Amino acid sequence: MNRKHTLLILPILSLLGCGLYLYVKSGRAAVKPHFSEKIFSTNYPVHHRFIEETSQMRAHRTISQENENLIQVSTLNASESLGIPQSLLWCLMFQESRLNHLSGLKEGKLATGLGQFSVSAFFELNHHLPRYISSPTTTIASILGADIRPLSSDINNLSSLNSYYFIPTAVTATALYLNNRWIQLARIADDRGLSYSPEVLWAWAALSYNKGGRTVLSLWNQIEAKEGSQGLSNALTLKESFLASALDPYLVSNALKNIWSKRLLAGYSEELITHVENIRDCALKKEASL
Amino acid sequence: MNSRTLKEIRVVAILIALLMVPILITSYMKENVLLHAPISVESLSELAQAYRKDGITQFLSEKRVLQKRVSFNLTNDDNPKAQMAAMNIAVYMFPELLHESHLEKQYAEEHFKPLQEKIELDPGTRGAQDNFEELRNLVWNYENPKQNEQGLSEYANEMLKVYGALSWK
Numbered sequence: 001m002n003r004k005h006t007l008l009i010l011p012i013l014s015l016l017g018c019g020l021y022l023y024v025k026s027g028r029a030a031v032k033p034h035f036s037e038k039i040f041s042t043n044y045p046v047h048h049r050f051i052e053e054t055s056q057m058r059a060h061r062t063i064s065q066e067n068e069n070l071i072q073v074s075t076l077n078a079s080e081s082l083g084i085p086q087s088l089l090w091c092l093m094f095q096e097s098r099l100n101h102l103s104g105l106k107e108g109k110l111a112t113g114l115g116q117f118s119v120s121a122f123f124e125l126n127h128h129l130p131r132y133i134s135s136p137t138t139t140i141a142s143i144l145g146a147d148i149r150p151l152s153s154d155i156n157n158l159s160s161l162n163s164y165y166f167i168p169t170a171v172t173a174t175a176l177y178l179n180n181r182w183i184q185l186a187r188i189a190d191d192r193g194l195s196y197s198p199e200v201l202w203a204w205a206a207l208s209y210n211k212g213g214r215t216v217l218s219l220w221n222q223i224e225a226k227e228g229s230q231g232l233s234n235a236l237t238l239k240e241s242f243l244a245s246a247l248d249p250y251l252v253s254n255a256l257k258n259i260w261s262k263r264l265l266a267g268y269s270e271e272l273i274t275h276v277e278n279i280r281d282c283a284l285k286k287e288a289s290l
Numbered sequence: 291m292n293s294r295t296l297k298e299i300r301v302v303a304i305l306i307a308l309l310m311v312p313i314l315i316t317s318y319m320k321e322n323v324l325l326h327a328p329i330s331v332e333s334l335s336e337l338a339q340a341y342r343k344d345g346i347t348q349f350l351s352e353k354r355v356l357q358k359r360v361s362f363n364l365t366n367d368d369n370p371k372a373q374m375a376a377m378n379i380a381v382y383m384f385p386e387l388l389h390e391s392h393l394e395k396q397y398a399e400e401h402f403k404p405l406q407e408k409i410e411l412d413p414g415t416r417g418a419q420d421n422f423e424e425l426r427n428l429v430w431n432y433e434n435p436k437q438n439e440q441g442l443s444e445y446a447n448e449m450l451k452v453y454g455a456l457s458w459k
């Protein structure tokens with residue numbers, strides 16, 4: 001090959017190389033939320049064990065009709081505004097407090113109220129909301145008519161709009177905290193170019209709500225180590241894969257042993273699996289759950 | 291320069307070279323021994339002690355040494371226990387050392403690291419205490435949002451003790 005040919009071929013090859021690089025790069029960035037199959041039920045709770053339990057609660061007046069209705073309406077408002085599956089939000093509060101908006105107060109527990117808020121959850125809503133949503137004041141006002149921050153845990157002012165023990169505020173705050181968990185996980189998935197279904201990601205967000213983001217990320221790391229990136233994307237996209245992973249005691253225990261000491265590991269893994277089972281049986285569509 | 295002076299210079303040079311050999315070997319061995327020293331949650335406690343005893347400059351110097359040890363142990367497949375300790379210390383102290391595919395890397399880099407750097411810049415001030423309060427809440431939300439009896443992992447706990455010492459002393 002003579003010099004003239006080489007001079008002609010080199011720029012062509014460079015251009016082809018650049019084109020290939022840009023194609024691959026744009027392809028990676030294009031990996032985004034996958035198709036969204038509806039996995040959450042519109043009627044809830046789904047499983048008869050929870051239906052029975054709520055009937056018992058009504059019969060024994062552990063929840064009043066008025067409070068139940070208020071929780072229902074507030075759940076509808078908050079979930080519509082934030083795009084949260086309504087059944088998930090309701091079931092999460094059911095699991096956390098059995099819909100008792102004063103849960104844990106008498107006992108002086110650290111986590112209290114409908115969504116079992118602790119000091120760190122209050123801190124996040126009062127200081128870190130702009131990290132998750134662009135205009136918190138507008139978002140909160142669209143649900144409650146006014147900004148509720150600073151959210152208060154003052155037990156002497158239970159009916160104040162900014163009290164976490166006032167039902168509409170508690171539901172909204174719980175929804176916001178759950179929404180933050182979803183955004184946190186979606187950002188990490190986006191950054192890694194993992195495809196996900198927004199619906200399945202809500203189920204992971206509920207896990208993060210109860211057990212913390214670190215637990216979910218450790219599980220994701222474990223799934224990826226075992227099944228590769230495709231396996232992880234499946235767990236973020238398909239309800240069956242989500243359930244198979246989050247209910248696999250071996251996988252859960254392997255993921256959590258990196259964080260928790262042996263003494264705490266067994267109990268923590270068990271709690272996590274129970275939480276997934278409850279979400280599955282309470283909020284997921286019947287064919288997905290039973 | 292006469293030949294005698296040249297000879298003397300040569301002898302001194304040889305002596306210096308001979309002296310340098312053990313020094314270099316010792317320094318290499320020291321570095322190697324340091325890298326291979328066991329790494330565990332106590333490595334974080336030692337960091338807090340360094341600050342209490344000798345102040346921020348010594349703390350930062352020991353932190354750099356710990357960073358090297360964590361970096362070495364992260365890929366030390368011969369010792370899974372040290373590898374796990376290194377991973378946990380990396381999450382809370384040196385997220386930049388975690389592999390790109392590690393899913394905790396981004397969160398730790400964006401949330402914990404900036405606050406720790408601010409505390410190190412201005413230890414013992416009101417600003418450091420505010421940053422520590424933020425760090426503490428972030429860690430609880432990350433590991434145990436219910437703040438129940440499970441508490442925090444021992445690595446998270448020790449990291450908070452380190453930055454608590456820097457913020458409040």
